[in-house]
Amino acid sequence: MSKVVFLFLILITSDTFALSSEEILKKIDQIRAPGDTFVFDLKITYKKEGKEDIIQKFAVRVKDADKSLVKFTYPANNKGRLFLMVGNNMWIYIPDTRRPIRISPQQRLLGQISNGDVARVVYSLDYNAKLLEKEKIAEREYIKLELTAKTKEATYSKILLWTDTENFEPQKAEFYTVSGKMLKTAFYKGYANVLGRKRPLIMEIHDELCKGEYSIIEYSNMKVDDTPKAFFQKTYLKHIR
């Protein structure tokens, strides 16, 4: 009997019972997004030394995790523009043209921010995760995940993600191109209690190609709110009020 108990103890303390890389990624996504269907506001500030900050604001609606509708709310000359992302398909709608145009998630929106950074809040939809060696940063140990794109349409080819070992709060991410070049580094900051748990409300993204430039994404007004299915149709965009 004691042998059985001993074996059981070994089992529950071994890696067999540890979370898989995909499960860890799901936990990270649950921290970043309060569910599959929700809304939030977003502010992007692009900073460059010696230059005035450039600010853009958006209202984002997410449905079933893979559908996002992003409405530009500031500045005035961008007002009324919309992004729609359904699965891997992405369109931009400019009110004057009244004709949604196909775009790719990787295209840059402002500063270091790509379209996909705004329209997609979770990683597990687009990336497979692989657990790498734990890594110490500033005397603290972090889980390191390597995320590789499931499809060619994903915003990045590869992402390295550092997350807390206990609560799985993401801390840092590096984003790479197909050629293996590092594009940018993101830091998850501003953790605050929102919709029942601590979530990062600030993402600071530093450009690795243009050193000294960075962008700050601020999330606010996060709410669980459903959006009618019809809103996520390309042809519906021109009817959105």
Added chain:
Amino acid sequence: MKKIVLIAILVLTTFPFQANASMSDATLEFQGVFVNQTTHNQLNGNTLLNQSNLGTLPEWENKLYNDSSINLTYKEWLKLMLKTRPTWTINNEERGSFRNFVDDAYMDIKIRDTSFLTIGRENLQEGVGLIYNPTNFLSEGKAVDYSQREEERKKNREGNYLLRFESIKEKQTFSFLIAPKIGNLQEEYPRQQLRLYSLMGDTDASLSYFHGKQEKLGLNLSGVVGNNIELHTEIALGKGSDRRFLRKKSEIGPPDSGIYEYETYDPLDKEKTFLRALMGGHYTWTNKTNLIIEYFFNQDGYSQSEWNEFIEMVKDADSKLKNPPIGFTEGIFKENLRLANSLMTYRSLRKNYFFFRLSNPEIFDCYDSQLSVLLDVDDKSCVVMPSVDYNGVKNIVIRFGINWFSGDSQSEFGLVPQNTELQLEARYFF
């Protein structure tokens, strides 16, 4: 009256530039741009069609316009849209003229969650191509301002009076519209269009059937390959030709004088089916640099033999204008050349075109640059269009652009009445 309208517009636009008045159920949004565009044409008085500057083009022109839109929504079910372009133009040959263009003035009514009824004047912008939209049947015959960029030409275009019903399902959208003939307001032949859109896998597909003076079928396909390539194609099949030709109407003067009065005529290809097709793609680099390449085939364009025939007649009129035969004045030859000029639908005269555009935004943070080339593949003539935008001041964009025409004297872009077109433009967004 025009002065009053102009003053009223200027007074209105001195109000706070952004009005966003929200009552409990209604929202009003007002936005737009003031544009002042100055164009200088370096005229070429030696082309076959423009000997000694026949006056088809002014040397300089200034255009001041306000492109503004008002969007009023009420309780989610009603949207009122008004987009106008009051435009004041002055050039070196005539006094200023004023015209107010109404691109949109329509009501969009939500009948059910996914069904809409649109009534009024709407500038429908259909098709997936940038340089041409052969499937945008309703815009055929509408004036296009080629001094503007490709995207702007489409949005700054007068709309059609129409009634449109649209039903949006999960992956399909069905729409039907009628654009009737309305006295002086809309003189075109009554038109109807049926359109079906579907997202097929990751490809946008739309099929349209148009019935107007002629019947037409249109197909649009577009999709993304990888994360930075977009591909699109647009195909239109339609009965009837839009072309007019030049021919000798009658011999004037003594018999066998070899001097003719010209006329333009419709070839009456009403039953023949013509194909117009465009295919192209965009490639976007991570720094936002964007390359667009498009090829356009227009079966209704001049064939080589038709073009040669046209050029021979133009050459004849040109040489006789230079040295009028004894007993004849310049008038008849000028008129023959004027008729020839009236047929010059530059940018869509021939059958094969190739378009290329490379744009690089945010150079030194405040400059956007662009280089476009439109090549007439049939005669190897082209127009090269470099431009640069300065946007270092909030809400203001200064644009400098050049249209440089190149080609031999008997080619499409070698016949344009100017060598170069220089443009300076200032835009104030509000």
